[in-house]
Amino acid sequence: MSDTAVTPVPVKEDTTPHPMEDWLRMDRIPHIWCPTCGLGIVVTALVEAIKKSAFDPDLMAVVSGIGCTGRVAGYIKLDSFHTTHGRAIPFATGLKLSNPKLKVVVVSGDGDLTGIGGNHFIHAARRNIDLTVICVNNFIYAMTGGQVAPTTPNPAVTSTTPYGAFEPPFNLANLAEACGATYVSRWTALHVRRLVESMTRALMKPGFSFVEVIAPCSTLYARRNRLGSGLDLMKFYHDNAIIKNGCPTPEVGIDFQKPFVVGDFVDKERPTWHDRMRAQMTATLGEKFIPKVGPSICTNCE
Amino acid sequence: MVKADPLGVLTGSHYLDGDEACAEGALAAGVRFLAGYPITPSTEVAERCAARFPFMGGTFIQMEDELASMAAVVAGVWGGSKCLSVTSGPGFSLMMENIGLGIMMETPLVVVNVQRGGPSTGLPTMPGQADMMQARWGSHGDYEVIAVAPNSPQEAFDLTVEAFNLSERFRTPVFVMLDECVGHMTEKVVIPPADEIEVEPRYMYTGDPKEYLPYKLDGNEYNVPPMLHAGQGARFHTTGLTHDERGYPDMTPACQDVLVNRLVDKIRKRDDIVHLEEDGIEGADVIVLSYGISTRVAYGGIRIARERGVKVGHIAMKIVWPFPEKRILELVDSVKGILTVEMNLGQMALETERLAQGRCKTVLAGHAGGTVHDPKVIAKAIEELAK
């Protein structure tokens, strides 16, 4: 230690409010994500899309499962639910059916939504529940240390496929379309402007809307496969993404470190679960049908 | 307590089976959302709600499995409805993780388990009472549960209402532990007028939603925080992770200690969550302890033993969890033995054994399920204990 006293130079405190202050839980920042992880961008893009959408934020809810992506619900300042692994979609379904006035957004990982939660994914799309599902596809189970996922391209190295992944991965866009999603798109975390526009369209679309975001996991996927830093990988994804709006989804499968297709693939009209249920009940029961239009608890408390 | 919403109350005398009566109890208590998956012998509960909901602003959805069903009903509560799910053993197993979520998020709801013979697919159409310990311990981690066990269609109605009231009071999932026998037994059920049915209202936060902290205690006598639902402007967060009063994850042993102790103590530290029906306890040499359908068979055995001069009392448990520890401890020094009658190979009997600690004999009259007890076997066991 030096024995000369140093007078510290007073640092001028920056008092400009953070531009996201109204939308993020600032008392939870810094977040837990690694530097150059794609998740921060996804959160920013979603907030921008929510702002652009016409929804009253007080009537919006965010639901996440478990994983690195699962933590998104904890940072966005809306009613938000961090649930169990794989069950974000049925949880969101329960919220929506309990109070149909809510606009419910699911943000979760590829493993959560299409591995352990795959059954719920296909059925919510089939039913066309009015949900927006944002799937952050980092090709891996990141939170648990980088194991193979149902989305891992072959032959990527993961902690449980040390000699290269060999199971064929899902083409999520195609899966979503086949099951009945009304809106399907895929962008990378660096296509920020297009991602925001796509998320906005997804939010505004009645029915099961699905946005896949290709995002790097800098710490596990990039490092284990020697793909450079998270930023390098993000750039690689961006530069190798071929924009083809309306591309038939069977053609948008993703190979390991090869060019792949992004774009708005599906945008169609299909009656939602609530539309069909109400139509059926009205056809059968006529005026006797009393639909559930909001929370019911208070009729009980008067 | 408030009065039941008349829209859901089918006032009058009816001829119903236990499953249907259970559904009517739920509707009378105000249930307006049910997510479930078919499984014998519980399906009639869901079927009845599916048929009745459209006339009262309720919604039914048949989910893709019980994992989804349970997640959906936990969410349904946060969406502002009273919620129910219904299942039997195999589905109960699948529900366990999200029952834990319900406990951790302090979510008032009811799960009905119409028990059949197990393990695994077991005896789908025949009765069992072998999920009692699963109800108590089936999800991981430390917690306490509340469960009721009806012995007739009438009790299926009454105790389902009580289950909802307890769930709201203690902000926790409550189980209705039916069995195939009661579930499929048809008897007279009297449903009172709505203004004679007492309903525990949800304990709601009344301050400025902007100030709301979802797990901040306010000194409520049941040691639970007041609730707000999604869409009420609070923009709150809740999680299955260990959390602080803001609902934010807090991964410290200190936070874990405070939270889990409260979740346990709000039930364990009370001795008023009891509902027993007692008969002939004064001066008894033997106590028969039973619940659900076994109480009715136990009466048969008790009658035979009494005819033979044995002084035998009966405790029929209506609330089975928390176990009536205090009452059992009052009796262990004054009786020769306690006979637990249950359709399993020893579950609640272990509780009496734990409490008695050898101060009186504790014996099980049990069998593996599929049919009810033979009252003669119960009578014989009573006589043995009285010797």
Ligand SMILES: Cc1ncc(C[n+]2csc(CCOP(=O)(O)OP(=O)(O)O)c2C)c(N)n1
């Ligand atoms: C029932 C259950 N099984 C396993 C886990 C462990 N687990 C936590 S996160 C996770 C994988 C998450 O992967 P993904 O959904 O792709 O999210 P990411 O972390 O990649 O964003 C697993 C397996 C769990 N929490 N619960």
Ligand code: SF4
């Ligand atoms: S482990 Fe991967 S996915 Fe998780 S925060 Fe780090 S970079 Fe992001």
Ligand SMILES: [Mg+2]
């Ligand atoms: Mg992942």
